[in-house]
Amino acid sequence: MINALGIDDEAVKMKRFIQGESRTQSTLLPELLDDYIAESNPVRVIDVYVDELDLGKLGFSGVDPAATGRPAYHPAVLLKLYIYGYLNRIQSSRRLEKESQRNVELMWLTGRLMPDFKTIANFRKDNGPAIRSTCRQFVVLCQRLGFFSEALVAVDGSKFKAVNNRDRNFTQAKLQRRMAEIEASISRYLTDLDTADRQAPAAAQAKKERLQDKIAALKSQMKELKEIEVKLEATPDKQISLTDPDARSMKTRGTGIVGYNVQTAVDAKHHLIVAHEVTNVGLDIDQLSGMAKQARAAMGTQELTAIADRGYFKSEEILACHEAGITAIIPKTTRSGAKADGRFDRADFIYDAQKNEYHCPAGQALIWRYASLQRGLMQHRYWSSNCQQCAIKEKCTPSAQRRVTRWEHEEVLEIMEARLDQAPQSMRIRRQTVEHPFGTLKLWMGSAHFLTKTLDRVSTEMGLHVLAYNLKRVMNILGSDALVKAMRA
Numbered sequence: 001m002i003n004a005l006g007i008d009d010e011a012v013k014m015k016r017f018i019q020g021e022s023r024t025q026s027t028l029l030p031e032l033l034d035d036y037i038a039e040s041n042p043v044r045v046i047d048v049y050v051d052e053l054d055l056g057k058l059g060f061s062g063v064d065p066a067a068t069g070r071p072a073y074h075p076a077v078l079l080k081l082y083i084y085g086y087l088n089r090i091q092s093s094r095r096l097e098k099e100s101q102r103n104v105e106l107m108w109l110t111g112r113l114m115p116d117f118k119t120i121a122n123f124r125k126d127n128g129p130a131i132r133s134t135c136r137q138f139v140v141l142c143q144r145l146g147f148f149s150e151a152l153v154a155v156d157g158s159k160f161k162a163v164n165n166r167d168r169n170f171t172q173a174k175l176q177r178r179m180a181e182i183e184a185s186i187s188r189y190l191t192d193l194d195t196a197d198r199q200a201p202a203a204a205q206a207k208k209e210r211l212q213d214k215i216a217a218l219k220s221q222m223k224e225l226k227e228i229e230v231k232l233e234a235t236p237d238k239q240i241s242l243t244d245p246d247a248r249s250m251k252t253r254g255t256g257i258v259g260y261n262v263q264t265a266v267d268a269k270h271h272l273i274v275a276h277e278v279t280n281v282g283l284d285i286d287q288l289s290g291m292a293k294q295a296r297a298a299m300g301t302q303e304l305t306a307i308a309d310r311g312y313f314k315s316e317e318i319l320a321c322h323e324a325g326i327t328a329i330i331p332k333t334t335r336s337g338a339k340a341d342g343r344f345d346r347a348d349f350i351y352d353a354q355k356n357e358y359h360c361p362a363g364q365a366l367i368w369r370y371a372s373l374q375r376g377l378m379q380h381r382y383w384s385s386n387c388q389q390c391a392i393k394e395k396c397t398p399s400a401q402r403r404v405t406r407w408e409h410e411e412v413l414e415i416m417e418a419r420l421d422q423a424p425q426s427m428r429i430r431r432q433t434v435e436h437p438f439g440t441l442k443l444w445m446g447s448a449h450f451l452t453k454t455l456d457r458v459s460t461e462m463g464l465h466v467l468a469y470n471l472k473r474v475m476n477i478l479g480s481d482a483l484v485k486a487m488r489a
Contacts, residue, residue, distance in 0.1 A: 033112075036104050040480045043105045045471065046083050048484050050076050053137060059130035073115050078123040079134065080109050086468040089444050091451055091461070093121040124452075128460035135467040139274050139298045142474060145486055148299040152268040154433035155291045155308040157284045160442070161449040162247035162259040162458070169241045169249050169258045170228055182222050189215050246455040250282035259449065260458055263287050264466075265295035265306070266434045272473055273437055273466050274298045278459040288312040288328065289320035296326060305329065307430040315377065315407055322412045329419055329426045344396050349404050353411075358382050358404050362390050366404055378408040441465055 021027065030036060037043060053076075056063040060075040084106060085096045097117040100106045124131065142148065170178075189211050196207045232240050241247045247258050261282055265275040275294035279287070292306040305327040313333045321328040339345040349358045349366065358366040366382040373379070383401040387393060396402045407413070420426060442449065445465065452461050475483055 033104070033108050037108050041105065042087065042471075042475060042480055043084060043109050045475060045480050045483050045487075046080055046087070047109055048487050049138070049471075050080050050083070052487050053134065055079070055130070058133045058137070060127050061130075073113065073119060073123075075123070075127065077110050077113055078115065078120060079131070081106065081115070081120065082124060082131075082464055083467065083471070084109055086444075086464045087471060089446075091445070091464075093117040093124070096120050124460060124464075125457060128456055131460050132463040135463040135470075136298065138467055138470055139272070140300075141487065142272055142274075142470070143298065143300045145474075145478075147270050147272060147474075148267055148274065148301065150267075150269045151299065151301045151303055152305045152429075153265045153274060153292070153295045153299075153307070154268055154430040155263070155265050155288060155295075155306050155312065156430070156434040156438070157261050157263045157279075157287060157311075158438045158442075159250050159252050159257055159282070160259050160262050160445070160462075161257050161447075162241075162244045163448075163450060163453050164241045164244040164247040164258045166249070166256075166258050168243045169239070169247065170232060171239050171249065172232060175225060175229055175232060179222065179225050182218050182225070186215055186218050186222075189218070244453040246280050246453075246458070248280045248282060260455070262438075262462060263291050264434065264437060265291045266437055267299075268307075268429055268433045270473065270477060271433060271436055272470050276462065276466050278455065278462050280455060284308075284311045285314045286317065288314070288317040288330070289324065289326075292321055292326045292328070293324060296324075303327070307426050307433075309427070309430065315409070315413065318416060319409050319412055327419070328416055329423065330416065331420060331427065332413070332417060338397075342395075344402075346404065351406065351410075351414075358406075360384065360396070360402065362392055362396075364390065366402070371408075380406045380408065382406065437469060441469060444468070 055075050060079070062072050062075050065072065081096055081100065085091060085099070090096055090099055094117040097115070097120060100110060100114045193208060193211045193215075196211065228240060228242075232238060237248070239248055241249075241258060244258075247260065249256060249258050250261060261279045261284070263277045263279060263284070264273050266272065267274050275291060275298050277287075277291065277294070288306070288308055292304060295306065296302075296304040303325065306321065307329045310331045310333050313330050318328050318330065344361055348361050351358050355365075356368050360366060364384045364386050366384045369381045369383060371378060371380045381403055382405075383403040385401070387397070387401040390396065450458050450461055452458055478486070
């Protein structure tokens, strides 16, 4: 707008802002692509890390080029591309293809190579075990740098969504419920069809055709469900997923999801994921000893303390940790019906190891009676003959005698319980340690979580996420420059 003095007010205002260059002006960009990448840029960490790996030893295909045919991309280039993508929340092969064409950091990292999305996707599909080994190699590097001096890990599992939709997952109950709904709908439409026959011919014909189409579609669905029922009977766990055959329906605090159960062992000091495993078993109860042993091997230590929540409490797993020299800290599950009814709990009966007997709240001795094998565990039974005359029997048991069962390795559980009493902060440490990585990973992965199908490919995808997480953690702790120097040392 021109004022009375002939001055453009808008032009004056614009001069008060920081001005950019004209799009038509010639510019002199840096001569070297390297000038765009600062010394502390994380891409330099990725570059050095991959270059220091023995890709052939890790199992990557294509390390040695073929003597004939079209030249292929070196696996180092594609591995760098994937690590960069997962470090920057770019997991899709199509998005990685686009980024390699316009992202200066990727141009520097790959030497301006621009593989198509199919090549990128096939690399991840064909090199799953090698990529997972790459993740483990970074943990070895962290161990070499002295990150695991405390030898304390928290073990936990979390459910991650699969590509499979809940409507494409079937259990026997869900299948029967769906078939009953279809049968009810067919019956209703057949009734409507009879009603239409009694209406005027002009109006009835269109309605009959519409109803017949609906009935035909429902019968087609019923046929598909019958075929699914046959396949369902052949599965070991009586569950089938149509989109991702390895995904399983799992309970969560909400409505439940169809996905995978990701197990992790996280270092308590630096919150690094030292071991992880993707399973399609919804419960954590059988995972403790396996994860603890993996963590100890990865950390390169003889002694290890593993903390977990009560979902991991299983006598056999705790014994396996004890026999392996791993100290487990897990709160005991409370399944006592007696305590819920207001009667004496199992903990109210004190064991005397010297006499091999229990003492009840009334001061009576419950002596050993016999031993038997129950679900593969040797159980010892104790009871007293004086229960009938006891003055507080109604507070103890409605049966003739109060019987106490003791596992042959019960002492291992008692030692662990005493250990937890002496370290009440253990559960707080567990929560602070293991829940941060899960929250971060799910944020990075987005609402859909996994993009691939089948357990093997999902494990590879999770390995890349874990590697990216650990890389970012170590860069935050040491700095990019120091990490590069440590990897070259």
